[in-house]
Amino acid sequence: MKKRYPFLDADLLRRLFYYHTLLAFVYYLYALFNPSDSNFYYEKVVNDFRGDTWFSFYGTSTRFIEFVGYPFIKYLGFSYEASMALFAFFGFVGYIYFYVFFRENIKFDHKFFGVDLITLIFFLPNMHFWSSSFGKGSTIFMAIALFFYGITSIRTRWVAIAIGAFIIYHVRPHIMLVMLISSAIGFVFTTKGVSVPLRLAFLFCVGISFFYIYGDVLSLVGVDEQEFVAQGLDLSHRATELSKATSGVDITSYSLPMQLFTFLYRPLFVDAPGMLGLIVSFENIFYLLITFQLLNMAGIQFLIKGNFMVKTAFFSFLTVSVALAQISGNLGLAIRQKSQVMMLFMFVIIAFLDDKKMKAYKATLQRQMRRTPPMPIAGKMADGTAHT
Numbered sequence: 001m002k003k004r005y006p007f008l009d010a011d012l013l014r015r016l017f018y019y020h021t022l023l024a025f026v027y028y029l030y031a032l033f034n035p036s037d038s039n040f041y042y043e044k045v046v047n048d049f050r051g052d053t054w055f056s057f058y059g060t061s062t063r064f065i066e067f068v069g070y071p072f073i074k075y076l077g078f079s080y081e082a083s084m085a086l087f088a089f090f091g092f093v094g095y096i097y098f099y100v101f102f103r104e105n106i107k108f109d110h111k112f113f114g115v116d117l118i119t120l121i122f123f124l125p126n127m128h129f130w131s132s133s134f135g136k137g138s139t140i141f142m143a144i145a146l147f148f149y150g151i152t153s154i155r156t157r158w159v160a161i162a163i164g165a166f167i168i169y170h171v172r173p174h175i176m177l178v179m180l181i182s183s184a185i186g187f188v189f190t191t192k193g194v195s196v197p198l199r200l201a202f203l204f205c206v207g208i209s210f211f212y213i214y215g216d217v218l219s220l221v222g223v224d225e226q227e228f229v230a231q232g233l234d235l236s237h238r239a240t241e242l243s244k245a246t247s248g249v250d251i252t253s254y255s256l257p258m259q260l261f262t263f264l265y266r267p268l269f270v271d272a273p274g275m276l277g278l279i280v281s282f283e284n285i286f287y288l289l290i291t292f293q294l295l296n297m298a299g300i301q302f303l304i305k306g307n308f309m310v311k312t313a314f315f316s317f318l319t320v321s322v323a324l325a326q327i328s329g330n331l332g333l334a335i336r337q338k339s340q341v342m343m344l345f346m347f348v349i350i351a352f353l354d355d356k357k358m359k360a361y362k363a364t365l366q367r368q369m370r371r372t373p374p375m376p377i378a379g380k381m382a383d384g385t386a387h388t
Contacts (some may be wrong), residue, residue, distance in 0.1 A: 024088035038134035064170040091131030091138035097145035108357040127339040143167035172295035178319035186312030262326035317344040
């Protein structure tokens, strides 16, 4: 990767690998003493829960995670611990491609209380914790990273886009649906950063994908097609079902804005559910502080005038957050679910800070050029007389 991308900080990613591995081990210990989907995924494959062939496990959502794990468990004899390590590695692959995505699109260094902002974001523990286990979190985290890494250079990275979109659809079809819509919005409402033919080609592929998957998505979440046209994708009934099966602060009765705020920024110490909630509270304070950077007129203008990468990341973050906020029936689920999209929001905010620095840099250059007198050029006029 370093040979392909000279700007990549290999030492940083090595430290990130050890950090991710440590938190994968922490999650493994957590799963030993708490209910965890990873145990159920493994047991289903071992016990041929869905059939005695690999493709009997094929499907979307939970089935796809079991499908991915099947050949490693059945053919290669992976233990539960080995399966956890495999999916933790998937999560780390996501971090690698997110890092390339950030570094390719961010030109300046940015500090937060003296600490490099990108480094700080990549070492936040909550995202590592939930992207380091045998489950949906690690898989979709890798897929979203591949998707955005790919659309940075669509012409040369269409394979990464296809793989990322394929995995996102199979893990969470409704997330793929809203990301397709967000990508289309980002490409339609942009005036820079992508050529018109490439934009049309991408929108054509998005349109085909949308009409191919939207029926499956609606049937998966239990919404009738006519109801979807009339009311939109309301997933609150899914949240009600989930809240009955888990513990935590029930958020199903909240208004949508409050659900969204809870999804993104809670718990905040006073309502933290346990030690994990306290750790996440520190992250949420950080998210709140950095969000304030964008909440001004300059930030709104940036979102309107930004390039297609900024708009696609922002619309994807916003629409996926709205969808997941409705599905997350309680605070515990919200803590886990938001790790999938916060990286996109952090990119948008850092891109805004980068844009401010770029404008300041250009303004400084212009002032210097105005202050510097032009260099004298010696020569002769057409009539042969000397001039300066």
